[in-house]
Amino acid sequence: MIKVGLLGCGNVAHVIAKETEGFSIKACFDLMPRRAEEISKLTGAGSFSSFEEFIKEDLDIVVEAASVTAVHEFAREVLENGKDIVILSVGALADPGLKNELKDTAKRTGRKIYIPSGAIMGLDNLKIGRISNISKLLLRTTKNPRSLGIETDKKTMVFSGRADECIRQFPKNINVAIALELATGHDVEVELWADPDLQRNTHEIIVEGDFGNFYLKIENKPCPDNPATSYLAALSIITLLRNLEEPIKIGT
Numbered sequence: 001m002i003k004v005g006l007l008g009c010g011n012v013a014h015v016i017a018k019e020t021e022g023f024s025i026k027a028c029f030d031l032m033p034r035r036a037e038e039i040s041k042l043t044g045a046g047s048f049s050s051f052e053e054f055i056k057e058d059l060d061i062v063v064e065a066a067s068v069t070a071v072h073e074f075a076r077e078v079l080e081n082g083k084d085i086v087i088l089s090v091g092a093l094a095d096p097g098l099k100n101e102l103k104d105t106a107k108r109t110g111r112k113i114y115i116p117s118g119a120i121m122g123l124d125n126l127k128i129g130r131i132s133n134i135s136k137l138l139l140r141t142t143k144n145p146r147s148l149g150i151e152t153d154k155k156t157m158v159f160s161g162r163a164d165e166c167i168r169q170f171p172k173n174i175n176v177a178i179a180l181e182l183a184t185g186h187d188v189e190v191e192l193w194a195d196p197d198l199q200r201n202t203h204e205i206i207v208e209g210d211f212g213n214f215y216l217k218i219e220n221k222p223c224p225d226n227p228a229t230s231y232l233a234a235l236s237i238i239t240l241l242r243n244l245e246e247p248i249k250i251g252t
């Protein structure tokens, strides 16, 4: 069975820890030791407050569900220590230097970097953007202002522009834009809206290209402990882990 280490033991990690069919959580690490201990109680995994100790454990894959900063700090070391990595805070890869460094390290060490679909659908087939022209790629994300850490009493556009600039300003809220860029190989135009009447994290994806047109709107239920994060993001990681050993691979 696949041996998993959790890097970041917050809201997503707690959802994963309750659905471990098909894999086994062996170790967990968090800046806040109490959070790692909570996961340890749920799963029997070893809890670590030192990354150096955590990464020495016998693990096949590390799931990062921590922060953009944690990816900068630890992702390379995960690969250097012979483990694959799932990166949920994929906004970190908006930094081309880090992206290339991780890619080179994965090639050299023979490890894999997995970017889950996270809080959106349709990411798999949007990879066709790397072989076929895409003329428009827009992500419109709308969240409750409390998820964005702002206050407003009416629907307001809080950002319009490039994905890399948006993730710099909102590192906990727009990782999906960078996942879209990596999938398609194209820049994503981002609109970020705050709507006090909205209780669901809504992502609209508008694509036009040689293949035709695509429009997707997803209305995600937020996780109870972190309204900025959609429940779907945690489900997406559980699915990715379960599928690793499946003989039939579904989706592009």
Ligand SMILES: NC(=O)C1=CN([C@@H]2O[C@H](COP(=O)(O)OP(=O)(O)OC[C@H]3O[C@@H](n4cnc5c(N)ncnc54)[C@H](O)[C@@H]3O)[C@@H](O)[C@H]2O)C=CC1
Binding pocket: 007, 008, 009, 010, 011, 012, 013, 029, 030, 031, 032, 035, 065, 066, 067, 068, 069, 070, 073, 088, 089, 090, 117, 118, 119, 120, 171, 172, 173, 175, 176, 179, 225, 226, 228, 229, 230, 233
């Ligand atoms: N790609 C996607 O579609 C999505 C990505 N995300 C991202 O996934 C990540 C996890 O989300 P949640 O579980 O909701 O967050 P959370 O805030 O509930 O939990 C994160 C945990 O990681 C720990 N942590 C943060 N930085 C750390 C570091 N440098 N070293 C060690 N521990 C660290 C925190 O102490 C906390 O316990 C966030 O970065 C979030 O923005 C969330 C939803 C969708």
Ligand SMILES: O=C([O-])CC(=O)C(=O)O
Binding pocket: 119, 171, 172, 173, 174, 175, 176, 177, 201, 202, 220, 228, 229, 230, 231, 233
């Ligand atoms: O969970 C969501 O709806 C999306 C999110 O936070 C992100 O992309 O960082």
